[in-house]
Amino acid sequence: MRVLLSSLVSLALLVSGTRVGLAQQHVHEGALCQSTSPDVASSRTALAASPSSLGARFTLADTLIEANCYDEAVHTLEDGEALHPRNSDLQAKLRTTRSLVSEQAYFAGKEQAEMAAKVSRNLLRCSKLGDLNACDEALKLKPNDAEILLSKGDALLKASRPAEAEQTYRRAKQAAPDNARIATQLAAAQAQRQVSLSQCQKGSGEAALAACQSALLRGAEDEFAIHARMGALNQQRNQAAPALASYIAANALKPGDRGVALGIVALTDSGSRNDAVSLAARGSALLTLKRGREALAALRQAQSLAPAMPDLRAQITQAQKLAATQTAAPAVASTPPASVPSTQVAQKRSYSNDAQPSRSH
């Protein structure tokens, strides 16, 4: 009784933020029932051997409580009621154990209340304030909740990020296929993305770049075209690093595009980018432009920096073959003399900041 009352007092303290007392010893928040523990097994055997022994029944109930199996402990004691009717010790023990069961339910409810409040707060900020961090926090707790996904989609759409909104609405649709509002919002996101795509392809400057960024959708058919266009737009604005990153992304999606290759070569000619990714991209681009020996040099440099980089070996083999062909027939029109510095090559070949991918966007 003392234990029970102490635990109930602790319960009040616990809900109000102070976790102390005997409650912790008895009802472990979220702990799983370990009904197959050796202690429980031996107590079971002892009770089976003498079912009318109240002591053995109490021992089993206690070991079940220790193993967090409160419901089973109650059943064990209830089974004893038929054998020991109106036994005051059994009744007191039952009352205590039933209280532990309700305490367990209370802990579950409390935990649920805290989590529900956090989700509600994040959902509110997500839907009413367009707070994307709050959307993501809410999704961490409920990753496939259609309502949260819908709210995040709305927030993204409001923030002029239709591609991400489209992606989010698609996830929401998977979670709730019959939700009409999700379908409507998905269509709205797709329409807004088309507008952005058009601005990306036809516009210029920062506005076009922002439109490209908002239309960029991973896995979409136009992903390559948007990356290539962003590369060109950044190159026009003398933003070498983002331009190269966009071209590299485009080249990874679809190697062999001459416009993209020209952009990469132009941006890496200065030699300022000597990391494995840039060198590999330069090698790949030079291969596209049929400049075998230079491609081989860049790819080998990349390999020395990152031996495990995928596709390098195959590209090196390809570059070796091309270089061998070019050595045998040095008068390939597009290949500059080996002695010409790459910067001059760039000038002669108009590998300027105006280089454009071959595809129209």
Next chain:
Amino acid sequence: MKVASIRLCILLFTLAAAGCISRPPSIAHVHLGHALTGVHVTPNKQGYLLVAEKQAEEIFALAQKATQSSELAKLKADVAAAVKATNSENEFGLKHSLVMAANHISFAATSPDASLNVQQSAPEFARDTVRVVERCELIGLLGKDIDASSSVDEARLLAGEIASLAKANIDGEDADNDGAVGAKPPEFGMKQLRAQLDGIISRESPPYRTVDQWFLFNLVRLPNGVWVFDKLGRGGNIDGYK
């Protein structure tokens, strides 16, 4: 004359025994009285549920005031006061008072003299307080957001949400839009919880009677866990009671 005098004495004794000497209430009913009528630790020594109800009204009034403010500092001050009335332990905020009320109903259920009605109803009551506790948690979180906000519009919007939550904590809500407010536990507010406790009381047999203040304020728990009335005012190990 002598016989008449004896009869008169017997009559007076009987009247005195019936009217003046009252039997102490059951321990379970005293615990219920702490939730309903009075307990010596709360402001004005009111019962926990009564304190919770008053705090719920106060929170709503403060939140409403906050929504009408166009000055960020003023709005924040009103919201801070509403949050304090919601979650303060020292000043018996709504959450703490309600949890204590549920707790004392649980004490009643585990008393040796508890009726089956109280034993069965106490866990249900505790479970049904969860939605109000959840709204209190949310009011606390939104209060922090308002405190950190530099935008009046944002703060006012969030204060509006706090006001809605505070209203729901009084009257309940219609979460499932079925036209019925507070029809089920996930929609409960203080109004529904009060009705639930009134139901527990009305089902008591022998009937529950308002517990005298002396019993309410002098119930103590001995070191061995037994609850007794502290007739000599010695206090005792009562773990939160006194």
